[in-house]
Amino acid sequence: MVTATLETRTAAIDRARAAAARVTDPEMPMLTLVDLGVLREVTIEDGRVVMTITPTYSGCPAMATMRDDLQRELQDAGFPDAEVRVSLSPAWTSDWITEEGRKALKGAGISPPGQAPTRQGPVALTLMPTRRAVVCTLCGSENVRLSSEFGPTACKAMYQCLDCLEPFEHVKEI
Amino acid sequence: MTNEPNIHVGHDEAGTNVEHGDHDNAYSGLLVNDAHWAFGTDFEDPLAGVDTTVPEGVDPKELAAYCLMLGDDALIFSQRISEWCSNAPDLEEDIALANISLDLLGQARLLLARAAAADPALVPELPEGSPVPDEDRLAYFREDLEFRNVRLAEVPDGDFAEAAAKILIYSTWRLAIFERLTSSRDSVLAAIADKGVKEMSYHRDFAGRWVLTLARGTAESKTRLLTALNGLWPLWAELFETHPIEASVAAAGIGIDPAEVADEAGVIIDQVFAAAGIDRPERGALAGVRGQKGRDGLHTEALSKMLADMQVVARQHPEGQW
Numbered sequence: 001m002v003t004a005t006l007e008t009r010t011a012a013i014d015r016a017r018a019a020a021a022r023v024t025d026p027e028m029p030m031l032t033l034v035d036l037g038v039l040r041e042v043t044i045e046d047g048r049v050v051m052t053i054t055p056t057y058s059g060c061p062a063m064a065t066m067r068d069d070l071q072r073e074l075q076d077a078g079f080p081d082a083e084v085r086v087s088l089s090p091a092w093t094s095d096w097i098t099e100e101g102r103k104a105l106k107g108a109g110i111s112p113p114g115q116a117p118t119r120q121g122p123v124a125l126t127l128m129p130t131r132r133a134v135v136c137t138l139c140g141s142e143n144v145r146l147s148s149e150f151g152p153t154a155c156k157a158m159y160q161c162l163d164c165l166e167p168f169e170h171v172k173e174i
Numbered sequence: 175m176t177n178e179p180n181i182h183v184g185h186d187e188a189g190t191n192v193e194h195g196d197h198d199n200a201y202s203g204l205l206v207n208d209a210h211w212a213f214g215t216d217f218e219d220p221l222a223g224v225d226t227t228v229p230e231g232v233d234p235k236e237l238a239a240y241c242l243m244l245g246d247d248a249l250i251f252s253q254r255i256s257e258w259c260s261n262a263p264d265l266e267e268d269i270a271l272a273n274i275s276l277d278l279l280g281q282a283r284l285l286l287a288r289a290a291a292a293d294p295a296l297v298p299e300l301p302e303g304s305p306v307p308d309e310d311r312l313a314y315f316r317e318d319l320e321f322r323n324v325r326l327a328e329v330p331d332g333d334f335a336e337a338a339a340k341i342l343i344y345s346t347w348r349l350a351i352f353e354r355l356t357s358s359r360d361s362v363l364a365a366i367a368d369k370g371v372k373e374m375s376y377h378r379d380f381a382g383r384w385v386l387t388l389a390r391g392t393a394e395s396k397t398r399l400l401t402a403l404n405g406l407w408p409l410w411a412e413l414f415e416t417h418p419i420e421a422s423v424a425a426a427g428i429g430i431d432p433a434e435v436a437d438e439a440g441v442i443i444d445q446v447f448a449a450a451g452i453d454r455p456e457r458g459a460l461a462g463v464r465g466q467k468g469r470d471g472l473h474t475e476a477l478s479k480m481l482a483d484m485q486v487v488a489r490q491h492p493e494g495q496w
Contacts, residue, residue: 052223058369059280085223088284088365091372123349123375125442127382127449148266149380150273158266174372 009044012079016049017042019077023069027062027153030104033070037096040087049074049082054092057154057174094155094174109137111159111170136161137168219307220283221362226291229359232426237360238293239322240423242312243469245285246323249313250477251344252278253484254331263334270380274341277373284366286312291362300492314488318478325460325468326409328477335388335395336402342381343406346442347413349374350435359427382446389450396452404455411459414439417469 020042021034033039033053041052051070055063067084074082094113097105102112111134129146136144141163148158149172156169228234255275262268290297290308297308298315306314326344331337352374355367388395414436416424423429447454466472 055280055369057277057280058284058366058373059276059278061276083223086221088221088224089361089368091365091369122353122438123371123378125382125445126379127386127446129383130379148270149376150266150270152269154273154276172376 013042019073026065030108035101049079052085052087054087056092060154113171113173116173138166139164220287234292238289239419240429241285241289243322246321247327248278248282250323251327274377281370288362304493314485319471330476335398338381338384339402345374345378346439350439351430354430386450407455407457408460
């Protein structure tokens with residue numbers, strides 16, 4: 001295709017990746033697709049850019065929007081025939097959120113996820129509140145309370161700081 | 175522009191780049207294609223780019239029938255839980271229930287799309303040119319007798335104790351099945367299950383904690399919980415009955431025979447009950463009609479009423495436009 005003849009393959013991939021890095025999560029606009037770890041692969045097949053993304057949660061309503069936005073950014077970047085593919089396996093994990101992404105979350109007052117639990121054997125039943133090393137995003141206190149394991153978006157839990165009383169969100173380990 | 179509100183935002187609620195100042199109303203630009211509004215903002219295939227080849231030695235019709243069963247469980251239970259939206263006792267629980275419903279809806283969408291990809295003949299026909307995607311056709315354009323969900327999924331909502339008890343039972347059963355389904359020979363089902371396990375672990379813990387809280391709370395909360403469990407228990411046994419399709423897909427290495435998980439699910443439920451200081455209700459199983467139950471398409475009246483509510487808009491606009 002045009003792009004392949006005008007620039008090297010690597011340059012085209014870099015430019016496509018840069019376009020993807022301009023697409024943000026509509027529900028957490030401080031994060032890009034790259035920060036979230038949703039963008040899995042950028043390749044060129046038969047002269048067309050092919051991007052592979054992995055959904056965060058099965059029912060996350062932001063995914064469709066991110067996909068549309070990605071297609072649009074790629075078009076604007078000169079890849080009108082780019083293809084966006086979905087990859088379901090391996091499943092997305094919060095461990096894929098990049099260092100940059102974690103900084104951006106903190107900067108926006110959202111507590112970034114700790115390490116996702118690794119599982120061997122059956123999923124354990126946990127009848128006590130989940131223990132996490134969460135600190136208040138405002139004052140840094142460790143004296144925090146889990147107010148709900150579910151939050152305003154599929155990926156977050158809600159906490160409150162018991163020292164400064166700040167309520168804040170925490171991206172769940174998954 | 176001086177007399178008009180001049181609002182410029184990067185993204186609207188649907189995430190589409192818009193500049194409101196250039197449009198006649200606040201809703202234009204919200205959708206990629208206004209004509210398709212009835213069925214959501216876009217028509218992307220949730221399995222776009224996913225290899226949906228049916229594994230060798232598997233009857234595509236049986237794989238599809240099995241995905242339909244699992245998809246209907248998730249869809250119908252999701253719809254029930256979603257009825258709690260704005261009705262829960264407090265905001266946190268309202269949000270939790272909405273999140274659980276949303277996770278299940280996402281699972282339903284993938285499972286129904288998988289069913290349609292394996293056996294396109296399952297998908298109801300609509301007028302030529304209708305943009306309604308396959309998974310929505312399956313959700314909105316089938317009759318009650320065509321649904322294959324277990325009857326637990328369709329039980330009308332009771333009080334909050336009933337919601338906690340129902341989610342505990344459903345997710346305990348379902349998690350045990352999905353944990354095994356992660357090694358399905360069908361890579362699509364395996365991936366859906368892998369994702370589902372992570373999500374439903376949260377659902378089961380949420381419900382288990384509430385069952386504990388209500389059991390150890392006041393006399394009133396305990397009574398309500400016991401009443402709810404008593405009402406739901408007749409549907410427990412059905413969860414572990416093997417339908418011929420389930421036996422067949424289990425033998426083919428793509429599905430799970432639910433009878434296999436009965437012991438494990440029972441142990442988990444008993445753990446919760448022991449921690450809560452309550453006993454399993456002593457209730458027999460709810461009979462089917464001439465032996466036929468949810469997996470055979472025979473349901474309680476509650477499903478028909480729910481579908482009437484859930485499907486009415488889609489059925490009035492089969493071409494997805496108004």
